[in-house]
Amino acid sequence: xxxxxxxxxxxxxxxGENLTVYCNSxxxxxxxxxxRQEPGEGPVLLVTVVTGxxxxxxxxxxxxxxxxxxDSSLHITAAQPGDTGLYLCAGYLYNQGGKLIFGQGTExxxxx
Amino acid sequence: DVxxxxxxxxxxxxxxxxxxxxxxxxxxxxxxxxxxxxxGLGLRLIYFSYDVKMKEKGxxxxxxxxxxxxxxxxSLILESASTNQTSMYLCASSLDRSGNTIYFGEGSWLTVV
Numbered sequence: 633x634x635x636x637x638x639x640x641x642x643x644x645x646x647x648g649e650n651l652t653v654y655c656n657s658x659x660x661x662x663x664x665x666x667x668r669q670e671p672g673e674g675p676v677l678l679v680t681v682v683t684g685x686x687x688x689x690x691x692x693x694x695x696x697x698x699x700x701x702x703d704s705s706l707h708i709t710a711a712q713p714g715d716t717g718l719y720l721c722a723g724y725l726y727n728q729g730g731k732l733i734f735g736q737g738t739e740x741x742x743x744x
Numbered sequence: 745d746v747x748x749x750x751x752x753x754x755x756x757x758x759x760x761x762x763x764x765x766x767x768x769x770x771x772x773x774x775x776x777x778x779x780x781x782x783x784g785l786g787l788r789l790i791y792f793s794y795d796v797k798m799k800e801k802g803x804x805x806x807x808x809x810x811x812x813x814x815x816x817x818x819s820l821i822l823e824s825a826s827t828n829q830t831s832m833y834l835c836a837s838s839l840d841r842s843g844n845t846i847y848f849g850e851g852s853w854l855t856v857v
Contacts (some may be wrong), residue, residue: 641784665846674748674834674848675787677789720786722846730775730794730838732846734787 635659638735648710653738655721656703662726664697664704667716669737671723694723711742747771748849750835756855763822765852767835776818777836777846778802778810787834793818794840825856 636657638667646649655664661712669676681697683705692715692720694707704721721735751766763772769776775794779787779802789802791810799810807829811819818837822829 636786638786672851674836674850676848677845680845722787730840731789731792731800732777733803734779735787736784736786 636733636735637719638658638721639736640738642739642741644741647712649742650653651711651740652739653706653719653721654703655705655723655725658702659723659725660701661723662701663724664701665722665724665732666704666706667720667722669720675720676719680687687720696730696737708740711740713742713744716740716742748835748837748847749835750833750849750852752852753850755854756857757778757825760827761825761856762856763825764853765820765822765833765835765854767818767820767849768816769837769847770816771837771839771847772815773837773847774815774840775811775838775846777838778808778818778820779824779834779836780804780831781834781851782831790820822854827853827856830854 638655665680666678669675679695684699684701686697692709696705719738722732725731748769750778776813777792778790781787788804790808791801793812809821833852836846
């Protein structure tokens with residue numbers, strides 16, 4: 633079983649602070665995706681990173697894919713209460729029939 | 745917009761009952777997936793399918809089976825439900841196996857008593 637370790641599992645911060653969430657694995661992924669999930673809903677895709685070393689920005693969110701395509705990070709600048717939610721990373725394994733495996737998730741709470 | 749529809753949002757079943765969770769997608773996607781989501785464990789892959797009548801075991805297939813008779817429909821079956829199968833079940837689909845976006849349904853909360 634491939635493992636994708638996500639940390640931290642819980643994060644509670646004040647509005648305006650910065651934060652980083654990490655995903656690490658010993659597996660090499662074809663691509664890596666980040667999702668955000670609201671309570672009672674399914675996960676919704678934020679971004680896909682494909683190339684080793686790739687950096688993508690989505691407003692205040694910065695996503696990075698490691699050079700070896702085994703790890704990724706999500707950095708949020710000046711967090712807002714609207715960023716509160718569950719963040720999930722998922723690694724795509726093309727050579728295993730198109731399998732997507734998920735990290736454990738990071739529960740983020742941003743307090744006003 | 746892609747729509748992945750799970751027929752039941754909330755179910756309560758008794759131990760030993762047979763349970764069917766239905767999922768339909770409307771975008772002619774080849775790949776479909778069933779995950780379960782538990783606190784602290786993230787999403788774990790139960791089964792996936794990349795074509796009609798094809799199925800592949802995920803990481804935790806024990807106690808489950810699946811059926812894909814039509815391209816748009818992927819069913820998850822619990823032959824004899826047990827309390828440790830109480831969970832949130834998520835169905836998803838993607839266009840093909842090239843790493844495209846995966847679209848999720850809203851989830852089915854199953855409680856086995």
